[in-house]
Amino acid sequence: MVTHLFADGIEDASDDEDEEGWASVSAADAIDLRYGFPFPESLPNEGLVAAAEAVFEAEGDVALQYLGGEYADRLDGVIAARERERGVACEAENVAVTSGSTHAIDLVCRVFLDPGDVVFTEAPTFMAVLDRFEDRGAAVAGLPVDENGLDVEAVADELAAREARGEPLPKLLYTIPTFHNPTGTTLPAARRRRLLDLAAQYDFVVLEGDAYGDLRYDGERVPPLAALDEAGRVVRVSTFSKTIAPGVRTGWVVADDAVVARVDRLNAGGVNRFTKAVVSRYVADGGFEAALDGLRASYARRRDRLLDALDGHLPEATWSEPDGGFFVWVTLPEDLDSAALLPDAVDEGVAYLPGAHFSPAKEESSSLRLAFSHAPPDDIERGVAALARATRAATE
Numbered sequence: 001m002v003t004h005l006f007a008d009g010i011e012d013a014s015d016d017e018d019e020e021g022w023a024s025v026s027a028a029d030a031i032d033l034r035y036g037f038p039f040p041e042s043l044p045n046e047g048l049v050a051a052a053e054a055v056f057e058a059e060g061d062v063a064l065q066y067l068g069g070e071y072a073d074r075l076d077g078v079i080a081a082r083e084r085e086r087g088v089a090c091e092a093e094n095v096a097v098t099s100g101s102t103h104a105i106d107l108v109c110r111v112f113l114d115p116g117d118v119v120f121t122e123a124p125t126f127m128a129v130l131d132r133f134e135d136r137g138a139a140v141a142g143l144p145v146d147e148n149g150l151d152v153e154a155v156a157d158e159l160a161a162r163e164a165r166g167e168p169l170p171k172l173l174y175t176i177p178t179f180h181n182p183t184g185t186t187l188p189a190a191r192r193r194r195l196l197d198l199a200a201q202y203d204f205v206v207l208e209g210d211a212y213g214d215l216r217y218d219g220e221r222v223p224p225l226a227a228l229d230e231a232g233r234v235v236r237v238s239t240f241s242k243t244i245a246p247g248v249r250t251g252w253v254v255a256d257d258a259v260v261a262r263v264d265r266l267n268a269g270g271v272n273r274f275t276k277a278v279v280s281r282y283v284a285d286g287g288f289e290a291a292l293d294g295l296r297a298s299y300a301r302r303r304d305r306l307l308d309a310l311d312g313h314l315p316e317a318t319w320s321e322p323d324g325g326f327f328v329w330v331t332l333p334e335d336l337d338s339a340a341l342l343p344d345a346v347d348e349g350v351a352y353l354p355g356a357h358f359s360p361a362k363e364e365s366s367s368l369r370l371a372f373s374h375a376p377p378d379d380i381e382r383g384v385a386a387l388a389r390a391t392r393a394a395t396e
Contacts, residue, residue, distance in 0.1 A: 042294075044287065048278060051282035054285075075277075079097070086213070097276060101237050101238060113137075117137075142361060145183055148185060173205070178224070184321075205234075208234050237254075240279060248278075317330050336394055350386035370383075
């Protein structure tokens with residue numbers, strides 16, 4: 001055994017999920033509304049095969065060499081063009097391609113965070129980032145989320161209080177302002193501008209996660225934080241995992257040149273060049289944009305089915321009504337602990353992720369996340385009915 005030689009700072013994977021039953025349910029046991037996986041029919045098998053064939057036809061064996069060919073090199077520019085369409089000032093040199101958005105976040109954390117640095121994040125937040133912050137030895141402080149996303153005035157109050165007490169201020173604030181995971185909320189433009197003002201005033205980086213921005217089903221698009229940033233405070237991460245396929249593991253960082261240079265140095269050799277080439281060809285050929293309309297329509301129907309099912313089966317609860325993304329955040333009645341309820345819900349036939357899973361402090365929560373992206377619509381209806389049965393049994 002060589003475990004005694006492990007480096008400090010990296011913990012083993014937590015056993016908390018299994019202890020709470022969060023990861024112990026297979027899809028065969030219950031309707032699985034836990035995870036934001038794309039539904040199988042959405043995966044562009046034929047389009048990716050055609051893109052791969054085109055890469056081989058154009059580049060031959062070069063496509064499989066260490067450095068790949070031109071298609072791999074073009075992906076930075078393809079992504080930059082899409083970012084400019086969203087109002088972000090971005091050229092190819094402002095893009096670092098990564099192996100998905102979680103990898104991108106990990107690299108950004110390595111660029112900016114030293115042990116003991118303070119990080120602000122939403123509470124609740126995307127569960128995977130909490131491990132990344134812990135790995136860097138950061139002190140994480142969770143800030144509240146309301147029906148309009150991050151409570152920016154609560155951020156302002158916390159910053160002022162820390163300054164008055166002489167306590168460390170954050171070096172980085174992580175936020176998912178558009179179709180937030182797990183709550184589905186979207187931060188209004190006024191709050192986004194206020195957050196950027198605070199970042200300038202208190203000198204911290206804003207790490208903007210935007211995995212779901214292309215999946216808007218209703219309402220008007222809100223500019224990304226990076227599009228509103230005039231001071232170079234925002235580092236933006238996104239991914240094709242939700243819009244092409246998780247298996248392509250292709251994400252990116254958008255930031256100023258100096259940040260991208262650091263990310264690229266840490267990321268050297270870490271991205272599959274052939275996958276970059278295939279994704280580049282697929283997106284540039286227009287197949288991606290054409291498929292997005294169909295994705296939005298399909299996900300909107302699933303979302304609507306979930307919201308209708310909650311209204312019909314569980315009206316005593318409250319929930320978010322997202323304009324996009326993959327998730328609905330449900331708060332159970334009578335302060336029920338959603339983690340404690342989960343085994344009964346599984347017995348009734350549905351699995352979900354309890355709210356404590358998304359809490360920086362792992363606090364008990366009466367809330368839970370339901371994903372509508374993967375399950376067939378009829379299963380979504382049956383899953384909500386099962387949740388309602390478990391809830392009523394617990395409150396009788």
